[in-house]
Amino acid sequence: MTQGPIRADFDQYMIPTYAPAAFIPVKGKGSVITDQQGKEYIDFAGGIAVNGLGHGNEKLKQALTEQADALWHLGNGYTNEPVLKLAKQLVESTFADKVFFCNSGAEANEAALKLARKYAHDKHGANKNEIVAFSNSFHGRTLFTVSAGGQPKYSQDFAPLPGGIHHTEFNDIEAAKALINANTCAVIVEPIQGEGGVVPAQVAFLQALRELCDQHDALLIFDEVQTGVGRTGHLYAYMHYGVVPDLLSTAKALGGGFPIGAVLTTNKFASTLSVGTHGTTYGGNPLAAAVANAVLDQINQTAFLQGVDERHTLFITKLNEINEKFALFKDIRGLGLLIGCELIDTHSGQAKVISNLAAEQGLIFLIAGPNVIRFAPALNIPIKDIETGLSRFTAALDIYLKKE
Template sequence: MNAKLDSSVTTRPVTRQTFDEVLVPTYAPANMVPVRASGLDLWDQTGKHYLDFTSGIAVSALGHCNPIVVEALTRQANTLWHLGNGYTNEPVLRLALAMTEATFADRAFFCNSGAEANEAALKLARRHAHNKFGPHKSRIVSFLNSFHGRTLFTVSVGGQSKYTEGFEPLPPQIDHLPYNDIEAARANITDDVCAVIVEPVQGEGGVMPGNVEFLKELRALCDKTGAVLIFDEVQSGMGRTGSLFAYMGYGVTPDVLTSAKALGNGYPVAAMLTTEELGQTLSVGTHGTTYGGNPLAATVALTVFDTINQPAFLARVKEASLTLIGKLEQLVKDYPQVFTAVRGAGLLLGLVVAEPFKGRSKDIQRAAEAQGLMVLIAGPDVLRLAPALVVTDAQINEADRLLRLALDGMIKAA
């Protein structure tokens, strides 16, 4: 029976309460439900306008519904959507060429999310060590307060116990060291380590930049022990810090780099980039994913990559970063009872919460949202800002105004 789809299924009214009724409660979303957006402007079901300084957690780097990306996706949607793993396609080949030509890498693997990219990187490191050195070289070193994804493997590698509680037993041979601690790295990165995975700038862990000396020492220790150095640039990459990838600004080259989030500007796509030698480790049948590098995702990613990987675009990100940092530093001076410092890089910035408001970053976020400004948190003590990379000076000024209104209200109510 060829029954026409009941139109009520696609148009029936839904509210925030519907989330509580039908979705697995892995998140606790805001009470408002966004329905439309353009650039950094967003509107909810009631028609209320918001200035979005979250960009979907550093994803929509070119802004919502960017016309260049929309055009590319629409064109590809009318051309070729998907192929099985027995075939390749032109968009993914062009994307791989673009990403390897612009970076240290020789080889690319495409998948759907940052977690999958990190999973692939860790599997590659383990297999490489097994093949070259033997099964004794299997230990993975990560860092406290890191975040590498939500699969059982990647969440175990991430250094935040709140995400692993109740999922034991966890994969073994994974150690977590203090971030930016050179001595701890020297003491623990020994010949049995197959991989060191690090975020050049910790995002979820509090917007904490890595020290140049620390990252350089990790590179030296991996060279010394034969471990694979993996840079997780899921959040810090794709122009977010003012360089195409953060490693370029640091002058420290990894063996493997993972990218996702902004790579697709909201379309699910991720990449693992690596060298020729390491790339050969994953031969036919050793790893894969059904949707990875499909023509739709690859077309969007190539369009985003080409737009961001331009000197003028990246120069503007650095300029906008200086403007925003200046505003935030003044905010710290004007509200010392709320914030103590600004930290981060590029347009991935955090305001560290002061003692009187300790543990209340979520309250500050909600107060800002009530004023029409969307911001993020990075734990209970850091307010995080990650606007689209196309943010204007006028939008930075407006965000400053709205955040001040929110803070004034909180202080008055305290």
């Protein structure tokens, strides 16, 4: 009998871009995954906020298999029925008039930034090309988006980087006022900084950015790759804040595990990307669009989104109880089911250590930098799985403190 792949095969055959866990998941159902040895884990990671409906969702499987029996791929010399339905769903559910489809969050942000520069170039000339972004932000791994991201550790080894990108402090209105000017073509911001530590934007900060962009005819881009598609208890986080962007990037949970991304915008800006100015081979793929339609059919419902809020309340209540016992976290924050627990200074840098201990107890979650534990589970995670997962989290923290 031929042995299947083992963890050591990663080290032998894969470019070492990642450092994956020692175990290999092979099956998932709902919010439980099983590894090669049959050990089960409660999934609080959600594929980095991708698996909004968990693993093995029956309606997503049905949509994918039905589309697989019909039409797989065409390329953008043709349109297709699933992508037209998806565009209509997104437009009718948001501020947008038009949608551009791609394959990932990075690609969506790349398209948004390109659109913003071209719009400014066409209307104002070549000098209006500067982009304002924020410290500790994350917008993707392409050279353009990693330069817009406010974490030098992701960009410094790839110089020379695209120019005209300036960073200032997140949630600092006065700093934004000092930097945004007549040469600014775009401001890109995450409503909640995910990779930067699960830090929500202040309402007044986003309102100020909207006013500054209007004042200087700059495009306001909301990066909702992680916060979109129900993650915050609204279909998109801008709805929570009541601040409407000019461009919005979305990906991750939009496909529920099938790669897809999109840029949402209004008629005013959509015509900037005329025929031939931008493109992507797989963007608008019928398989991806069919799955995304099934995702929206389920998530974009009042009762479902209310369920996200209810689960948020349960998480926060239980995490505060855990913190009363262990006193490990200086802050527990977030919206909906994007939650961050920031370690106190005396335990700085230990988020990954705690994550590894949790996996031993049968729980997986994310980190957001070395000091923040990040939870982004399925939006429909069963209550019993939340309780079981947090019980395992408690056990892991207990073991961690005894080892200290």
